[in-house]
Amino acid sequence: DSGVTQTPKHLITATGQRVTLRCSPRSGDLSVYWYQQSLDQGLQFLIQYYNGEERATGNILERFSAQQFPDLHSELNLSSLELGDSALYFCASSVQGYNSPLHFGNGTRLTVT
């Protein structure tokens, strides 16, 4: 058990809808990262937060947004969903410091129909 909790495990929704994915990082970890994993694109970095502030962005679409709250949990919001957004979404956390590894949750599997 990595200590990173993601909910829900599975989500099925229709095109055009909006969903929110939730992540609770490991106790003591200030950094949260979001990744998208699909069969054809591999593991894609979306966004990173550190102690409530956005630290870095990757291949995150404008339809997607995220935030990290004062209690350090994070939410990833996906809107105007398209079929191509179907993927596994992973959250990872780390102690912000050189050499610190990422600890991943088990992911949320999103299916857009």
Next chain:
Amino acid sequence: GNSVTQMEGPVTLSEEAFLTINCTYTATGYPSLFWYVQYPGEGLQLLLKATKADDKGSNKGFEATYRKETTSFHLEKGSVQVSDSAVYFCALSLSNTGNQFYFGTGTSLTVIP
């Protein structure tokens, strides 16, 4: 730029065979290097890491040595088991980029009895 290149799969081996998964990197700075493993239906788990040149990371019979001169971090195991069947990801992180991570595309390993 910063990137990780790992050998393409899938790789299929017989039980007790020797495993090598190649990984090379480019980095603007002094990275830490990691191998992660993903079992079906799960998130990525840290397998091993190395933080400076000539360091050897090891765990569960897997080893990888940080080779600065060849910018490589190849994963090896002397005798694979069926339970090692998974997808393996090589990754690097850089402190001068706010601890951003760069992942390879993953190598799928199947071990047959």
